[in-house]
Amino acid sequence: MLDVYVRHGGRLKKLEASDSLPAEAVWIDMIRPTADEEALVERTIGIDVPTHDDMKEIEASSRLYQEDSHLFMTATVLSKTETEHPVARPITFVLTPTHLVTIRYTEPKSFEIFAGRCQRPGLGDDAASALAGLLDAVIDRAADTLERLSVEMDTLSATVFQSAAGAVRRTIDYQNVLRSIGQKGELNAKIQESLLTIGRISSYLEQVLATAKVSKETRGRIKTLGRDVVSLTDHAHFLADRVTFLLDATLGMINIEQNAIIKIVSIATVVFLPPTVVASIYGMNFHAMPELNWPWGYPFALALMAVAAVLPYLVFRRLGWL
DSSP states (O other): OOEEEETTTTEEEEEOOOOOOOTTEEEEEEOOOOOHHHHHHHHHHOOOOOHHHHHOOOOHHEEEEEEETTTEOOOOEEEEESEEEEEEEEEEEESSSSSSSEEEEEHHHHHHHHHHTTSSHHHHHHHHHHHHHHHHHHHHHHHHHHHHHHHHHHHHHHHHTTOOSSSSOOOOHHHHHHHHHHHHHHHHHHOOOOOOOHHHHHHHHHHHHHSOOHHHHHHHHHHHHHHHHHHHHHHHHHHHHHHHHEEEEEHHHHHHHHHHHHHHHHHHHHHHHHHHHHHHHHOOOTTOOOOGTTTHHHHHHHHHHHHHHHHHHHHHHTOOOO
């Protein structure tokens, strides 16, 4: 599918679907393009549209390169960040002196946001400003995801370190906690990957556009995007450290609970072992046992078993082991 945006009164305007590309097209958004659509763009713009396999390559030379006056840049962009299974897919940006072409096989929210934003006046109506605005939308979306992730980490931290003082102690489902920590760590890793690729694009654009015929405002926006990426990357690193800390803390809490259970079992064993020994002795049924003919033999045995159970408990409590 091709979404085409043309210059219209200082802004961009989306055209209805057509079998041809107008000469005044500024942004051509290729969404899961067919072979015919790729051929149409190649014939009209004069570029070789990268294949889906080409976009997946991770070498810097395959993601950032120039052919004549055409800049090819591939970034990893997040989508479905509100779900339990966020995805990060490559998107290629092709910047020519008059056109911006985007090739994608995913539908991130940032593109939808910019598609509505670019049709309002004041954001520019040329290819370079459209690219700057689109990257800005991608970065804003990553920032929003980081903010939401930070809030969720606060909630998760409160769950792990919840206090039982003054309230009935709640049982924490550590399996779900570990799963949640893993999901948040995975999302943060995808954000870091996305910011890394966008940071490379912003640095590359700063160098290339320094001598190109683009407005001073667009150059300033590209520099601002680079600074935003740096600050967001630092915050993502902080969240990565926090994920590691929460994971270690959760595993420590699990170990403490396991030790508490083992401690209870050990106490029960120590308390009931001496009475068991007493009961075993009087269960031998030897004929010459003096207590067998004693009227108080049975109460005596029960009392001895009780003393044998209570005495170790009092000793361990005195020593501070309980």
